[in-house]
Amino acid sequence: MFFATAAFFIVLGGLFSTPMAQAQETSGLANNAGLDNLAGQVYLPETDIRVFIFRLINIALSFLGIILLGLIIYGGWLWMTSEGDPGKIEKAKAIFKNAAIGLVIILSSFGIVNFILKALWGGEGGGGTRPGTAYDVGVGALGDGIIESHYPARGQIDVPRNTMIIITFKEVLDPKTVCGAANCDGKTVLKTENISIFSTANGAESREDADDAKVAAKIISAKVESKDNKTFVFRPDKFLGNQNQEQWYGVRLFGGKLKKSNGDAVKLGVADYYQWKFQVSTRLDLTPPQVSSIFPQPDNEADVKIIAGNAKQASWTITVIKTPNYFTPSTLTV
Structure with missing residues (x-):
């Protein structure tokens, strides 16, 4: 033993x-105690x-x-x-x-x-990153945390420049902490001090991200829209990246500043933030949406009009043509 x-x-x-x-x-x-040199x-x-x-x-x-x-x-x-x-x-x-x-x-x-x-x-929830990751990005907030999903995905590449950023939460948030208004109607402006979309040098998570997320020159302004205060759509005011080379972007959520509808603070793990990155390509997505299937199927046949007459009362006659035989029990004489 x-x-x-x-x-x-x-x-x-x-x-x-x-x-x-x-x-x-x-x-x-x-x-580092001066050991860098x-x-x-x-x-x-x-x-x-x-x-x-x-x-x-x-x-x-x-x-x-x-x-x-x-x-x-x-x-x-x-x-x-x-x-x-x-x-x-x-x-x-x-x-x-x-x-x-x-x-x-x-x-x-x-x-x-x-x-x-x-x-x-x-962060909490057992999400975590594998040993060897140089920086905590709070991924425990995803999965069994408060964040249900987001687009673009973590590490996604070849994202169109005219992309929207979508975050879905499992609980209703206070819209004032996201867009500064009681209703995020698509014209309201993102509160970048609570959710920051920023340009970054590469896709690797680094400690410089915390500073980049607060630099005005790197922060992307966007309009916010939400129908249920759970799914928020962020539309950047300008196309991301440029037409010459790919560009990495990060999205950072600050848990201590975001609030739920009941006023409770949003918890995003031990470090109390959540962050992910994606790479924007040099192209614009100009392909319109395509319908792949519909239900119910369309009825292209001509409709047929049926003219029905007035309902009539049914009548009939019952005629007895033979007297029915009745059951007579048998008798036994001893």
Whole structure:
């Protein structure tokens, strides 16, 4: 059971180490201690400490898996060579039992810790990003969070320049926190301090996005329309990108500023924001919508007018032509 216990504490140690590293990186304070100038001379690694810890955990679990396999082989060999010796058979059974318990502990520990790590990296709801992602984009808000869907999709490319941006929430929002009015009728203006559409250098999530989302020169103004205050359509005032080269854009939602219809603040994960990016192409989408199917099917036959006469009362006569035979019970005389 030593290897199983060791696995649990190794993975548990990674759990507590990772949030500390994350808190240190997102504190906003310089923590390089002037080492940037020395990195090239002493070959300092650039790997995120969280990624390093996760890799270390995987290596340790792989090593413990090899030990488990060795124990199972040893137990099988011990049983086969026991020659009916009850002591050796019981020892082999104990090895199999301990190996099975150790396997359950290892898999359970890894699964639980991996789930918690994803939740901490990606916000609430277990959405999360995989280990190795350099930046928390709050994707836990999607899925079982408050955001049901959005268009364009995360990382989508070749998006037309004249695209609209659509976000659907699972709950009704206060439209005043989205468009500044009681009714987002398509003429109201997006509140960019709450939802920011901005141009960015590339599709990778980076810490500079938080600043780009607040730079007036990069923010895109748009009109907002919503029929139910759950699905919001954002129409940029100008075509996105240009005709010469593709351009990446980001959309960032600030949870602390968006409100539900009941006045409660919208929660978007641990970092309390949600962000995704998409790439705009150099073309405009000028193809009109095409109808693929309709229901019910059209009736192109000429209608036929039927003239019906007035209804008449039915009448008839019943004639009895024969007297019916009645049932007569038989009698028995003794």
